[in-house]
Amino acid sequence: xSNKVTTAIFPVAGLGTRFLPATxxxxxxxxxxxxxxxxxYAIDEARAAGITEFIFVTSRGKGALEDYFDLAPNLxxxxxxxxxxxxxxxxxxxxxxxxxxxxxxxxxxxGLGHAVWCARRLIGDQPFAVILPDxxxxxxxxxxxxxxxxYEECGGNMVAAMEVPPEKTSSYGVxxxxxxxxxxxxxxxxxxxxxxxxxxxxxxxxxxYILAPSVLxxxxxxGKGAGGEIQLTDxxxxxxxKGRKVFGYRFEGQRFDCGSKSGFLQATVAFGLARPELQxxxxxxxxxxxxxx
Ligand code: UTP
Numbered sequence: 001x002s003n004k005v006t007t008a009i010f011p012v013a014g015l016g017t018r019f020l021p022a023t024x025x026x027x028x029x030x031x032x033x034x035x036x037x038x039x040x041y042a043i044d045e046a047r048a049a050g051i052t053e054f055i056f057v058t059s060r061g062k063g064a065l066e067d068y069f070d071l072a073p074n075l076x077x078x079x080x081x082x083x084x085x086x087x088x089x090x091x092x093x094x095x096x097x098x099x100x101x102x103x104x105x106x107x108x109x110x111g112l113g114h115a116v117w118c119a120r121r122l123i124g125d126q127p128f129a130v131i132l133p134d135x136x137x138x139x140x141x142x143x144x145x146x147x148x149x150x151y152e153e154c155g156g157n158m159v160a161a162m163e164v165p166p167e168k169t170s171s172y173g174v175x176x177x178x179x180x181x182x183x184x185x186x187x188x189x190x191x192x193x194x195x196x197x198x199x200x201x202x203x204x205x206x207x208x209y210i211l212a213p214s215v216l217x218x219x220x221x222x223g224k225g226a227g228g229e230i231q232l233t234d235x236x237x238x239x240x241x242k243g244r245k246v247f248g249y250r251f252e253g254q255r256f257d258c259g260s261k262s263g264f265l266q267a268t269v270a271f272g273l274a275r276p277e278l279q280x281x282x283x284x285x286x287x288x289x290x291x292x293x
Contacts, residue, residue, distance in 0.1 A: 002126065004152070006126070007122075007128040008049075008055070008128065009055045009057060009116055010039070010131055012028075012058055012133060013105075013115050013118075014115075016028035029065060033258070033264075033271050034268065036093075038258055044093070045143065049144035052097075052100060053102075055102045055122050056104070057104050057115045057119055076091065104119050104122065111227075117219035117220065128211060129211075130208070130209040132207025134259035135208070135256070135259075136255070138270060138274070141252070147208060148210065155212075155245070159236065159246070159247075160206045160251050161175055161203045161206070164202055167196075168204075170196055172193065172204035172206070173204065174192075174199045177201065180250075184249060185248030185249070186245075190237045191233070192234060205248070215235050215236055216235075218236075222234055
């Protein structure tokens with residue numbers, strides 16, 4: 001097995017209940033930060049990291065995701081006729097090579113671990129990435145690219161890690177580490193959603209992973225974990241028990257939890273302010289309301 005990573009799994013089969021009623025008919029991953037859906041940010045990050053094979057684990061009601069990456073001949077013709085070449089250029093971001101994108105159904109939302117396991121037949125004996133599109137990371141060098149570069153040196157399994165306030169650890173997978181060197185953390189155990197006061201650290205796992213195929217084997221026999229769901233964290237921890245390495249990677253960049261309303265709104269402001277054409281109006285508006293907050 002080489003340490004080269006060219007395949008990524010995008011688990012997008014969750015119910016997105018925190019955004020109901022919107023997610024009754026709009027997949028969470030199609031929700032828009034400024035003018036691009038969350039999934040576009042995830043795909044761009046994967047491409048920057050050298051990913052060429054994209055696997056979406058979807059569920060009922062996610063048709064808009066498939067359409068988003070299809071051609072839109074009528075729209076393109078209309079834009080061409082109207083001479084809107086800039087818009088045609090924008091649409092190119094959504095073009096995928098034929099055959100580069102595969103869709104697998106997760107029939108029941110049994111958890112993130114189960115969603116990843118659903119893609120097992122499309123993963124050979126090479127390591128693969130997992131990207132959760134609702135974790136959006138603003139970074140000079142895209143987060144997965146940072147991780148892929150580190151992974152080429154160290155192999156094993158790797159999870160993105162960041163410090164969170166101690167009172168928030170019960171919402172995350174949490175790392176127990178034995179040592180750290182630069183951005184790399186040597187993980188000796190990991191716990192999904194530890195009860196208050198039982199977290200081994202405040203180093204949380206966030207939605208970027210590079211995993212060895214052995215994790216898929218672990219998932220085959222994995223029972224339900226925290227929240228009654230089949231947890232990816234538990235399957236990675238099982239690799240530790242088998243003597244395989246797990247590294248945390250302290251990425252550089254700012255992560256937004258776009259799976260929560262507050263995180264999504266913060267990301268909207270941050271990504272809006274980062275756009276030169278919006279910066280002026282938006283910052284003026286924020287300054288005008290700031291004294292009243
Ligand atoms: P979340 O924990 O955010 O769950 O899943 P969710 O269903 O998307 O949203 P809420 O909590 O109900 O609001 C994290 C990631 O794992 C995927 C989700 O699509 C999201 O990308 N997931 C989760 C699955 O693909 N299948 C599952 O069974 C659970």
